[in-house]
Amino acid sequence: MVDAQALEEVVRFTAELIRIDTTNYGGGDGNERGAAEYVVARLAEVGVAAQILEKAPNRSNVVARIEGAEADAPALLVHGHLDVVPAEAADWSVDPFGGEIRDGMLWGRGAIDMKSMDAMVLAAVRSWARAGVKPRRPIVIAFTADEEASAEFGSEYLADAHADLFADCTEGVSESGGFTFHGGNGLRIYPIGAGERGTAWLRLSARGTAGHGSRANPDNAVSRLAAAVARIGAHEWPLRLTPTVRAALTELAGVYGVEPDLDDVDGLVAKLGPAAQLVESTLRSSANPTVLRAGYKVNVIPEHAYAEVDGRVLPGGEAEFAATMDELCGPDVAWEYQHRTQPLAAPVDSPAFAAMRAAIQKFDPEGHPVPFCMSGGTDAKQFARLGITGYGFSPLGQTPELGYGRLAHGVDERVPVDGLGFGLRVLDDFLRNA
Structure with a gap:
């Protein structure tokens, strides 16, 4: 279980990451260095070593490894991108890079896509370090550049130039799954990405x-x-x-x-x-x-x-x-x-998928986790070239009036503060037990 400090940190880390402008304009125009250094510093504070890897200056990726209690178990890749799409400040109700908390919501570009997930990973890993806890299997963490363009400077570069860092990873989880989808009549559905x-x-x-x-x-x-x-x-x-x-x-x-x-x-x-x-x-x-x-x-x-x-x-x-x-x-x-990039399909009868279901139902027993295929794509496509089966699982609690698909890349992107805590609990449970 995550501690009270982790629940505070996931909110603070999300806000602080939002305040680091990592806008990706495409065509090679981007800069993730500040966010990468932030991630490395937060990991170093609890004794987790991480390295910054770049194909070009300031197009920064971070990779770290957490050893598991079962050292011989296949590793799990957890990846989240550091870049965000552009935001036109004049269209927003708040500063898109202000990381402001208002009315129980944390606002800013990347609040959903996907600095909240990056913050959850950091908060979970730090809570493990404080408690002396190890996940069941080894976990490789990758924070990537350039996902919002071609991935040339991000996951594609990592898969091409640093494949050895992911050699024992068999499965990976990242964005676009595990969030609350309100299906009417009080139904709470949690789509888990099992294809793209x-x-x-x-x-x-x-x-x-x-x-x-x-x-x-x-x-x-x-x-x-x-x-x-x-x-x-x-x-x-x-x-x-x-x-x-x-x-x-x-x-x-x-x-x-x-x-x-x-x-x-x-x-x-x-x-x-x-x-x-x-x-x-x-x-x-x-x-x-x-x-x-x-x-x-x-x-x-x-x-x-x-x-x-x-x-x-x-x-x-x-x-x-x-x-x-x-x-x-x-x-x-x-x-x-x-x-x-290639289409992807992942089995929905695997132990990893079952663990994702279980983690959601543990914290929302009346929720309905279901598989789905993403209409778009993620960095999982690049890591699939290394034989890593990818799932979309970045859990997040959403209120009925908010829509994951509507706000990701949209104006006034925001997440419920309580939803960050829910997502952290679910992600922590899955990562420790998968």
Whole structure:
């Protein structure tokens, strides 16, 4: 059990980490050094040695190891990223980097995604050191850079250049799971990530004949690109049920007391109330046009036109996705991957998953932990290259009016102070006993 000091520290550490601006603007523009040094200092205070590892100056990662009571047991990786997405201060009710506590809430960029989880890990490890407690199995802790972009300077770098630090890790836990999802009628659901759609960020390009805007031009790059983008945006991707999504639908049907009819998935999802949003984005692969670039003057037809598409691919759907993009783009528009990561799937009948369930139910006996597949992605994709099975488990107590998905990356990001204590208790129980 965590002590009173740990419950105070998890709030303080979250606030202090928020006050260290680690905004990741993409394209290599980021700086996690201050947060990395903060983490190292907090660990050093209780005798835990940690090292800062960088692919480029100030793109800082921290790795530490906690030995377990069962020294020969396979290690568990616990990872959280230090960077955050940008926040436009003018849009917020508070300073997004103020770490302010107001009305029982801790406000700031990263409060959910994911400096609260980083703080929980620090508070748990420090409480173990004070009490002389060891977790059952060895634990490798990684605080990473660059998760909010391509992970080039973060988990990808660690997996490529420092794989030896994770050699005995078989499973890992990180963000996007274990939080309270209020499902209506007083139902508290705790989705645990057991899969991720793969990332397929695309760049489309069309080439035509440049010319005067007043003249007929059937070889117009903008027209060709626009037609392809419209086809991609309108495409209806086929239903594909992965094992994780099947398990999610089956268990959610049980929570809501409805028949788990997987032959009528749309009808089943319609009966799941608010919880439909936990599965609806992972029933299919997807491709959403997000960026268009072409031209420089209204009366000039440009030779080139470009677009970007955010594609997400279900496990097992990589070949289908590529073939579909070939068809939708047609012969006149080329496409290529800008950034690509593999889809993930993790077993929901594993001892680790059972331990996550147990930890949640210990502190909320009326809660319903269920597996789900994340629509986006995490650093687990990079660590999967090392053979580490990844789960989304960053427990957090949420009130009904707050939404994890709405506030992560959103304006006025905040977490309940009491929810941090709940998350710490759950995470501590899991890490010590997994």
